[in-house]
Amino acid sequence: MDPNSTHQQWSEWEFTVRLLWAPFFRVTLQDVEYNVATFMRKGFGSSSRMKMEKKQRVVSGELRDTWVFTVQTEAANVNDPSKRQYMLDSVTRFMENGLGKVDVGMEVRLLAGSPEDGKPAEQWLIMPPSVVTTKMIMGDTP
Amino acid sequence: MANALYGLFKQALMNKEHDLNTDAVKATLIDAADYDAAGTINTDTTYVAGANGVADAAKVAVSGTLQAAATITLGVFDTDNFTWSTVSGDVSEAILLWNDGHASDGLIAWYDTTVTGLPVTPNGGNINVTVHGSGWFAL
Numbered sequence: 362m363d364p365n366s367t368h369q370q371w372s373e374w375e376f377t378v379r380l381l382w383a384p385f386f387r388v389t390l391q392d393v394e395y396n397v398a399t400f401m402r403k404g405f406g407s408s409s410r411m412k413m414e415k416k417q418r419v420v421s422g423e424l425r426d427t428w429v430f431t432v433q434t435e436a437a438n439v440n441d442p443s444k445r446q447y448m449l450d451s452v453t454r455f456m457e458n459g460l461g462k463v464d465v466g467m468e469v470r471l472l473a474g475s476p477e478d479g480k481p482a483e484q485w486l487i488m489p490p491s492v493v494t495t496k497m498i499m500g501d502t503p
Numbered sequence: 504m505a506n507a508l509y510g511l512f513k514q515a516l517m518n519k520e521h522d523l524n525t526d527a528v529k530a531t532l533i534d535a536a537d538y539d540a541a542g543t544i545n546t547d548t549t550y551v552a553g554a555n556g557v558a559d560a561a562k563v564a565v566s567g568t569l570q571a572a573a574t575i576t577l578g579v580f581d582t583d584n585f586t587w588s589t590v591s592g593d594v595s596e597a598i599l600l601w602n603d604g605h606a607s608d609g610l611i612a613w614y615d616t617t618v619t620g621l622p623v624t625p626n627g628g629n630i631n632v633t634v635h636g637s638g639w640f641a642l
Binding site: 362363364365412433470472473480481482483484485486487488489490491 | 506579580598614616617618619620621623624625626627628629630631632633634635636637638639640641
């Protein structure tokens, strides 16, 4: 994959979903991951990857969840305001159906491709994983 | 050559010369045509003052300090993603991680393989870098 080839545009969409209530039932990480991944795949297409993170905050002595979903995708035109609004509305509706009353924030960033404002195209590099194997942890020669 | 940690970095680490979650670790985009990493990565025995022996011509872009969210948990060095802004210059084939807070600006690691998007031809725009979820390197 060369994200910097002429006709590609890659973008990052970060959705921060704050539950506005203390859940009285347990929402498992696996359930959220499966359902949101399925939803995001439909919204962004298969040339995408998603990272998910769960945080907790204290509000009036109650623990409330905050979920952060970060999608890197080739499919969505990040320069299109209507697409941005559509994705925010869709994600908000989806989250409210699954989690109840929520507050959804969205941050969007162009990673690679033309910003379509006359400025040069953004380019993107993706670092490789740091290799950690059991053997290395145990001190053997990898 | 392959991605690697510098021999002198490992030596300096054992000698308590680096504090990776507080020192000013930076990343430089490198034109490998002007810098022989293979010749220095394991064989250097002394630091070269100033530019670490890396020719200025090889340095295409230098990041700010990456320490905003640097972590060293369980021996894994990780930072936030970062951006080189308005980059112009030669085609670049590698990324050099180094410690600006070290007395000799110690080189840490060299990446020129399995970095998606390299080589990159600077076009005057930004170059965004996504650090892998597993960090820069693990000891």
